[in-house]
Amino acid sequence: MIPRKAFVVKGTGVHKDKLASFELALRDAGIEKFNLVTVSSILPPNCVIVPRDEGLEELAPGQIVYCVMAKNQTNEQGRMIAAAIGNAVPADSNDYGYISEHHSFGEDERTAGVYAEDLAATMLATTLGIEFDADSAWGERERVYKASGHIFDTVHYCRCAKGDENGLWTTVVVSIVFVL
Numbered sequence: 001m002i003p004r005k006a007f008v009v010k011g012t013g014v015h016k017d018k019l020a021s022f023e024l025a026l027r028d029a030g031i032e033k034f035n036l037v038t039v040s041s042i043l044p045p046n047c048v049i050v051p052r053d054e055g056l057e058e059l060a061p062g063q064i065v066y067c068v069m070a071k072n073q074t075n076e077q078g079r080m081i082a083a084a085i086g087n088a089v090p091a092d093s094n095d096y097g098y099i100s101e102h103h104s105f106g107e108d109e110r111t112a113g114v115y116a117e118d119l120a121a122t123m124l125a126t127t128l129g130i131e132f133d134a135d136s137a138w139g140e141r142e143r144v145y146k147a148s149g150h151i152f153d154t155v156h157y158c159r160c161a162k163g164d165e166n167g168l169w170t171t172v173v174v175s176i177v178f179v180l
Helices: 018-029 052-057 109-128 138-147
Strands: 005-015 035-038 064-074 080-090 097-105 151-162 169-179
Touching (some): 005 018, 064 080, 064 097, 080 109, 097 109, 109 138
Antiparallel strands (some): 064 169
């Protein structure tokens, strides 16, 4: 069971019930009709990221679907929440990559997203034996990673929201969904 394709979804939900808020976020993302199984953070070798609609066409309601999911929830008025996923793709498609999840409070979309991207790239770099200064800024490490010739691309996906003004539960999700 090695996924051959993956796609990215994002969603936000607001409801008086925490679980219903999560369900609405899954609906917004377009993946509420699947039995989702969250897995750890490996992008399989030769797994291609495809557009959301192309990936969804290959799945059926009720299907067990594997995904890497970042999720955050709050019922605090105005509290900023973020869910972000970073993805680091190796230059050699026969190698595996890394996907990271980040869930934060008080961060904007760029801050949370870059953090997730940095996590995924750093995990891949350490696996590939790329030497770098762990204390250097992300921009410098990103240049080192890509200049090594071992990392093809890094990217992040993020969804942020402020807690509902009436104290309803607010949920954000970002997921990379696998197609077998």
